[in-house]
Amino acid sequence: MFITSMDVIESVQIQNAFLIAWSKAQKVPGRYLERQAQKLFEFALKIPKGTSIVEVGSYRGRSLTLLAQSKNPIISVDPLNPKQVKDAANAARSLERISKQYKNVEWFRVPRVKYLHKGSLIGLLHIDGDHRYPSPMDDFLHFEEHMAPNSFVVFHDFNERHQGVRRAIKELSRRKKFIKEYSGNSLFIGRIVK
Numbered sequence: 001m002f003i004t005s006m007d008v009i010e011s012v013q014i015q016n017a018f019l020i021a022w023s024k025a026q027k028v029p030g031r032y033l034e035r036q037a038q039k040l041f042e043f044a045l046k047i048p049k050g051t052s053i054v055e056v057g058s059y060r061g062r063s064l065t066l067l068a069q070s071k072n073p074i075i076s077v078d079p080l081n082p083k084q085v086k087d088a089a090n091a092a093r094s095l096e097r098i099s100k101q102y103k104n105v106e107w108f109r110v111p112r113v114k115y116l117h118k119g120s121l122i123g124l125l126h127i128d129g130d131h132r133y134p135s136p137m138d139d140f141l142h143f144e145e146h147m148a149p150n151s152f153v154v155f156h157d158f159n160e161r162h163q164g165v166r167r168a169i170k171e172l173s174r175r176k177k178f179i180k181e182y183s184g185n186s187l188f189i190g191r192i193v194k
């Protein structure tokens with residue numbers, strides 16, 4: 001395969017766009033690391049035309065701020081249950097601020113099961129909510145029928161410490177129409193063929 005000068009220009013443009021997006025996202029408290037954010041951003045830029053992004057698990061909005069810079073419409077859901085999230089009130093304020101700041105972002109303080117997708121198909125589903133099995137699997141199954149052909153699902157925390165995430169991916173990988181696009185840096189990215 002030949003690499004053209006257009007490919008080089010495009011990859012420099014993507015890298016520059018990422019650096020700007022990351023400079024904003026890294027100011028938001030969270031555990032999303034730069035190298036993970038880079039992959040997430042890269043895939044957010046290549047979702048099928050006219051589709052949107054759905055995120056399960058917003059916390060304070062670090063990954064949400066990053067995704068917002070892709071300019072795609074985004075919906076993020078998180079119930080911020082104070083029994084599970086110590087700083088739920090601060091997190092809610094942060095997410096309210098982000099949804100006011102970015103016109104393409106909507107945040108709903110609900111668990112994934114309360115959110116029924118309306119409007120455009122999903123081009124990227126970011127799963128970073130409850131990591132205990134069966135939650136990551138249920139997050140995927142809840143939105144699956146609304147996903148566009150050749151859309152992406154990104155699982156955060158695909159590692160030894162989160163066996164629930166690993167189990168969900170192991171089960172999904174048995175499907176012919178679930179194609180692995182990337183795994184590394186505690187991320188797994190699959191493509192949904194329809």
Ligand SMILES: C[S@@+](CC[C@H](N)C(=O)[O-])C[C@H]1O[C@@H](n2cnc3c(N)ncnc32)[C@H](O)[C@@H]1O
Nearest residue numbers: 030057058059062063078080111112128129130
């Ligand atoms: C690891 S944090 C998300 C981090 C975030 N993506 C970031 O970039 O900082 C996990 C979040 O999932 C949320 N959560 C737990 N159960 C959920 C559910 N059923 N639906 C949506 N969010 C959920 C928690 O409230 C918590 O804020």
